[in-house]
Amino acid sequence: MNEYNLLIETSCVAQKYWQSVPAPWRGELLRIFSNILRDRKFVLAEQIVKDSKKIISEGEGEVQEMIDVCDFAMGLSRQMYGLTMPSERPDHRIQEIWQPIGVVGVISAFNFPMAVWAWNHALAIVCGNSVVWKPSPKAVGCAIMCKQAWDAACDAANLPAHDLLLILNEDIAISNLLAKDKRIALLSATGSTEMGKSLAPQVAQRLGRGLYELGGNNSMIVSQSANLELAKRAIVFSAVGTCGQRCTTLRRLIVHSSIYDELLISIKSAYTKLVIGDPMDRSTLVGPLISFDSLEKMQDVLNICKANNYIVTGGTPIPTLGLGYVNPAIVEVTEQCQLVQEETFAPILYVMKYETLSEAIALQNGVTQGLSSCIFTDNIQEAEIFISAVGSDCGIANVNIGPSGAEIGGAFGGEKETGGGRESGSDAWKAYMRRMTVTVNYGKDLPLAQGVQFDI
Numbered sequence: 001m002n003e004y005n006l007l008i009e010t011s012c013v014a015q016k017y018w019q020s021v022p023a024p025w026r027g028e029l030l031r032i033f034s035n036i037l038r039d040r041k042f043v044l045a046e047q048i049v050k051d052s053k054k055i056i057s058e059g060e061g062e063v064q065e066m067i068d069v070c071d072f073a074m075g076l077s078r079q080m081y082g083l084t085m086p087s088e089r090p091d092h093r094i095q096e097i098w099q100p101i102g103v104v105g106v107i108s109a110f111n112f113p114m115a116v117w118a119w120n121h122a123l124a125i126v127c128g129n130s131v132v133w134k135p136s137p138k139a140v141g142c143a144i145m146c147k148q149a150w151d152a153a154c155d156a157a158n159l160p161a162h163d164l165l166l167i168l169n170e171d172i173a174i175s176n177l178l179a180k181d182k183r184i185a186l187l188s189a190t191g192s193t194e195m196g197k198s199l200a201p202q203v204a205q206r207l208g209r210g211l212y213e214l215g216g217n218n219s220m221i222v223s224q225s226a227n228l229e230l231a232k233r234a235i236v237f238s239a240v241g242t243c244g245q246r247c248t249t250l251r252r253l254i255v256h257s258s259i260y261d262e263l264l265i266s267i268k269s270a271y272t273k274l275v276i277g278d279p280m281d282r283s284t285l286v287g288p289l290i291s292f293d294s295l296e297k298m299q300d301v302l303n304i305c306k307a308n309n310y311i312v313t314g315g316t317p318i319p320t321l322g323l324g325y326v327n328p329a330i331v332e333v334t335e336q337c338q339l340v341q342e343e344t345f346a347p348i349l350y351v352m353k354y355e356t357l358s359e360a361i362a363l364q365n366g367v368t369q370g371l372s373s374c375i376f377t378d379n380i381q382e383a384e385i386f387i388s389a390v391g392s393d394c395g396i397a398n399v400n401i402g403p404s405g406a407e408i409g410g411a412f413g414g415e416k417e418t419g420g421g422r423e424s425g426s427d428a429w430k431a432y433m434r435r436m437t438v439t440v441n442y443g444k445d446l447p448l449a450q451g452v453q454f455d456i
Helices: 002-018 023-039 041-052 056-076 115-126 137-156 173-180 193-205 228-244 260-272 292-307 357-365 380-386 428-432
Strands: 084-086 092-100 103-107 130-134 164-166 184-190 209-213 218-222 250-256 311-314 329-332 348-354 372-376 396-399 433-441
Touching: 002 103, 002 130, 002 164, 023 041, 023 056, 023 115, 023 137, 041 056, 041 137, 056 115, 103 115, 103 173, 115 130, 115 137, 115 184, 115 428, 130 173, 137 164, 173 184, 173 193, 184 193, 193 209, 218 228, 218 357, 228 250, 228 260, 228 348, 228 372, 250 260, 250 357, 260 311, 260 329, 260 348, 292 311, 292 329, 292 348, 348 357, 357 380, 372 380, 380 396, 428 433
Parallel strands: 103 130, 103 184, 130 164, 184 209, 218 250, 218 372, 250 348, 329 348, 372 396
Antiparallel strands: 084 092, 092 433, 311 329
């Protein structure tokens, strides 16, 4: 506890200094940092593979995502615009100013052990805040390497490095401390819905700010007018990438009955050609699950599927390759039962039929999570309906693109039990700041708003 308090106090002091540094200087530090990431790209990607077990191409993509968000934040350092609006009173001006919020707490998960931190860190730093980071216990190596790169950037810029501090204690109680701590102005937490439901009330109890990126149960609708070859490629990557351990992994495939058999045969054929093996081998497409517990959970769910008489293809462990290796599974279901409505963090793809677009959208929206969604169709009317107010209820809705693999330019996040937070691009930076409305009277009189008279 004393060690925790010392760390938070150190971060508070660092933030008081950092908020006075001009924003373009903060952007310059992020430019230096992004160049260090470029220089260390493969070494960092290799560490991601060691910790999260994703394939090397995905590891390199994650480091590139860090570089991209740093470049975005660097540009943002000269574009954190406020508004100026006309006043109803003579000789008055009203404007909005964005100020640093304070210390930002970041809790990250194993599956994107660097990128999710970088989304938060780059924006928090350019906005004038300090960051306290509690990484996943499964990805401590990644956090240490990121801290080393950040410290090197601070050294190169002749700036103190205490605006990023790590909490490497694996005790879950530390997360609760961050949630309850009034010195943490914003808590950004990425993980399961259960984790979010545990932390959010503690943050709300002190009227603190929370930014939550939680569970996803993402779907794809494949219309009878879809380009099936395009859809197949998107389905396979979205369903098996990172061995099904992305928050944006495709978990529910909703296919028009007229093309169901044709598409299912094509997908099953593609699954048989997947290269499963060493994630450092560039020919590998699917590495292992993060742990034996994850493998057991997957097998338990598949056993329930079989007990329900659903058709299960794949899903068998591959012990000859090592711990956690498994064939991705396809499960043909007749309804969106409770099992399908729950997220299993493993490569299980549930496939079901639909007849009308309204039925498909109801299936898409008929789960408690609301992160990512997509439709494959060459019918412009179907596409427009899907992204309209009566369409997908998710934070992300794509047309002819899978649900997984978002760019940093758009704000990332979801609705419902996904948490409602937004990170990365667009105007997500505003979550890391406090808004101040300023009225300036440059006249000689003191008129009151709304014409109120109060003469003394």
